[in-house]
Amino acid sequence: MTAIRKILIANRAEIAIRVISTAREMGIKTVAIFSEADRELPFVSLADESVCLGEGTLAETYLNKEKLIAIAKQTGADAIHPGYGFLSENAAFCRMVEESGLVFIGPTADVISLMGDKITSRDTALEAGVPLIPGYNGEKQDAATLQAEAEKIGYPVLIKASAGGGGKGMRIVERSSDFADALEGAQGEAQNAFGDSRVFVERYITQPRHIEVQVFSDTHGNHVHLFERECSIQRRHQKIVEESPSPALDAALRERICSTAVNIARHINYRGAGTVEFILDVDGRFYFLEMNTRLQVEHPVTELVTGQDLVKWQIIVAEGGKLPLAQDALRQNGHAIEVRIYAEDPDNNFLPTTGTIEHIGQPVLHNVRFENGYRDGNKVTVNYDPMLAKVAVWADSRDAAAKKLIAALDDVRFSGVKTNRAYLQRVLAHTSFLAGDTFTSFVVTHEADLQAPALSDDQKAELIAAFILSGRMATAPKSNDNSPWQQAALQRFRNA
Amino acid sequence: MKKTFIINGEAVVAEDVAILPEGVSFKIGEKTFSFAGFLQRNGEISLKKDGKNNRGFVSGKNVKGSHHVILQGLEASVNQLLPGRKASEGGDKRAPHTAPMPGMVQKVFVSKGDSVTTGQKLLVMEAMKLQLNIEAAFDGVVKEIRCNSGGLVADGDLLVVVEPA
Numbered sequence: 001m002t003a004i005r006k007i008l009i010a011n012r013a014e015i016a017i018r019v020i021s022t023a024r025e026m027g028i029k030t031v032a033i034f035s036e037a038d039r040e041l042p043f044v045s046l047a048d049e050s051v052c053l054g055e056g057t058l059a060e061t062y063l064n065k066e067k068l069i070a071i072a073k074q075t076g077a078d079a080i081h082p083g084y085g086f087l088s089e090n091a092a093f094c095r096m097v098e099e100s101g102l103v104f105i106g107p108t109a110d111v112i113s114l115m116g117d118k119i120t121s122r123d124t125a126l127e128a129g130v131p132l133i134p135g136y137n138g139e140k141q142d143a144a145t146l147q148a149e150a151e152k153i154g155y156p157v158l159i160k161a162s163a164g165g166g167g168k169g170m171r172i173v174e175r176s177s178d179f180a181d182a183l184e185g186a187q188g189e190a191q192n193a194f195g196d197s198r199v200f201v202e203r204y205i206t207q208p209r210h211i212e213v214q215v216f217s218d219t220h221g222n223h224v225h226l227f228e229r230e231c232s233i234q235r236r237h238q239k240i241v242e243e244s245p246s247p248a249l250d251a252a253l254r255e256r257i258c259s260t261a262v263n264i265a266r267h268i269n270y271r272g273a274g275t276v277e278f279i280l281d282v283d284g285r286f287y288f289l290e291m292n293t294r295l296q297v298e299h300p301v302t303e304l305v306t307g308q309d310l311v312k313w314q315i316i317v318a319e320g321g322k323l324p325l326a327q328d329a330l331r332q333n334g335h336a337i338e339v340r341i342y343a344e345d346p347d348n349n350f351l352p353t354t355g356t357i358e359h360i361g362q363p364v365l366h367n368v369r370f371e372n373g374y375r376d377g378n379k380v381t382v383n384y385d386p387m388l389a390k391v392a393v394w395a396d397s398r399d400a401a402a403k404k405l406i407a408a409l410d411d412v413r414f415s416g417v418k419t420n421r422a423y424l425q426r427v428l429a430h431t432s433f434l435a436g437d438t439f440t441s442f443v444v445t446h447e448a449d450l451q452a453p454a455l456s457d458d459q460k461a462e463l464i465a466a467f468i469l470s471g472r473m474a475t476a477p478k479s480n481d482n483s484p485w486q487q488a489a490l491q492r493f494r495n496a
Numbered sequence: 497m498k499k500t501f502i503i504n505g506e507a508v509v510a511e512d513v514a515i516l517p518e519g520v521s522f523k524i525g526e527k528t529f530s531f532a533g534f535l536q537r538n539g540e541i542s543l544k545k546d547g548k549n550n551r552g553f554v555s556g557k558n559v560k561g562s563h564h565v566i567l568q569g570l571e572a573s574v575n576q577l578l579p580g581r582k583a584s585e586g587g588d589k590r591a592p593h594t595a596p597m598p599g600m601v602q603k604v605f606v607s608k609g610d611s612v613t614t615g616q617k618l619l620v621m622e623a624m625k626l627q628l629n630i631e632a633a634f635d636g637v638v639k640e641i642r643c644n645s646g647g648l649v650a651d652g653d654l655l656v657v658v659e660p661a
Contacts, residue, residue, distance in 0.1 A: 358553060363553070382599060413566040413571075416558070464529075466565050
């Protein structure tokens with residue numbers, strides 16, 4: 001065991017703050033690194049030390065491996081926490097960190113490369129006895145072979161152009177008798193669109209759900225899971241709502257999917273925090289999707305239902321310690337739901353929004369986590385990820401958690417930069433969400449229901465009243481019309 | 497006192513607007529609304545009506561010339577229509593051929609001196625994996641190109657100057 005005394009955080013915004021908070025609790029010092037553009041963000045002042053990376057592109061700043069390691073050395077840090085995104089799944093960075101004598105808070109470089117590659121990660125899953133979506137991707141492309149493969153896979157199947165994309169050369173086939181016609185159509189389309197008629201055939205997943213399992217491993221051969229998260233509510237493959245437990249699992253299926261994930265971790269002799277992602281079909285069959293070899297954005301829902309601090313676990317494992325709890329001591333209590341607040345306009349095709357955040361309204365309900373990377377006055381630009389914050393709640397039931405999160409989001413007001421807040425509230429209030437009918441197609445299926453309803457007269461009146469009271473109404477030229485104190489009606493506040 | 501507001505691009509007329517020491521009242525159509533309310537020093541506004549409280553903020557003018565009003569469970573862009581101006585001039589109405597979002601210009605399809613017709617694709621820009629075409633808002637001649645393929649532009653930047661035919 002080597003105690004970690006100082007951690008350099010190779011990340012920014014909310015996840016940097018997340019790591020700082022646990023490090024402080026454990027009496028560990030932190031070093032923040034920041035680009036010039038991020039100078040005013042709160043993580044910069046929250047860390048014990050902070051070092052500016054200067055101006056420039058991501059590659060010149062947050063992704064500049066040599067520079068980050070040099071700063072870690074200069075500041076006397078003994079470990080690097082990569083957060084998520086950025087260099088968190090970069091095997092070369094991990095290797096450089098360890099070769100320079102520092103501790104990488106994450107798995108080994110070999111495991112990162114193994115699970116980061118689509119082909120080797122799928123092979124690994126197969127070796128560990130974990131099912132993949134059944135499919136045929138072979139060289140033989142005659143109709144008889146393909147049909148025979150389809151029969152083996154089992155209907156419904158999806159025929160997809162090997163060269164493809166964008167739905168061209170794609171067919172869903174429900175039954176054997178339709179296969180020949182569908183294949184001919186798909187091959188013709190593929191030939192026209194890509195000049196390549198080759199196709200592959202795989203099981204078509206009806207009503208798929210995204211289920212992932214949080215795993216944790218130490219360097220003493222202990223591997224556990226901290227139960228599942230369901231993240232089926234996604235927009236353009238970006239998760240927006242995450243919860244634990246999943247409404248789709250019963251105890252038996254939960255046990256199977258979670259122990260399958262642990263089998264993978266054990267098979268690859270994993271280290272630290274990882275997430276094994278699965279697709280679950282409507283009949284309770286699940287298939288390996290990928291493994292993320294880092295802390296996930298949505299880790300707070302797991303923390304809320306298990307009562308554990310996953311960053312603390314990461315640090316303990318990185319120090320060479322044993323996992324704090326054994327499998328049978330871990331419990332999944334109550335229900336947690338998290339949403340991601342993005343700077344985007346749901347009423348305008350989800351275009352990114354930018355500008356200055358004038359005020360941030362804070363949640364005030366009990367057991368609400370507001371993981372926020374920004375503070376009043378910060379600018380939101382397109383240079384970085386549009387996720388501003390996450391809001392996660394805990395309650396004793398799923399219904400109560402959804403209701404509470406809707407209420408909590410009322411308080412979370414980013415003034416000056418429009419966010420997806422109201423859209424998230426509509427998702428959480430949707431009858432299909434509340435019924436647990438959460439499939440990866442959710443936001444597309446319910447697109448019409450999720451649109452903002454027209455403003456009622458009462459709402460218009462509220463907006464107008466707020467606008468008048470704000471003192472921001474235009475007045476005669478030359479006056480200081482931005483100052484609320486210029487309004488006659490507000491005279492009594494001037495001397496307040 | 498009558499005032500016109502543009503809420504999410506739609507004109508709403510408030511009549512008999514009275515700003516009182518304890519709040520504000522006005523009429524929309526035949527319906528009278530009166531709110532008790534106050535502004536706190538941090539900019540938070542409290543609105544009370546029929547025993548219900550709402551709280552929120554009103555931002556300064558953004559690049560689109562409107563204010564972001566955000567309350568609990570309700571947000572919109574709001575602007576005041578000044579006397580003598582048309583409703584179409586208020587709110588989020590943008591100048592033609594400006595960037596609707598910050599991002600990168602992928603490709604410019606026209607050159608200086610080109611004649612363009614309404615709806616013709618002038619350029620395509622990209623931000624956050626989204627592609628957006630900027631089309632000619634009217635028939636005319638391209639006077640100036642104010643961006644380059646591959647260049648970054650800010651929200652609201654004028655990209656192409658077109659002189660109406």
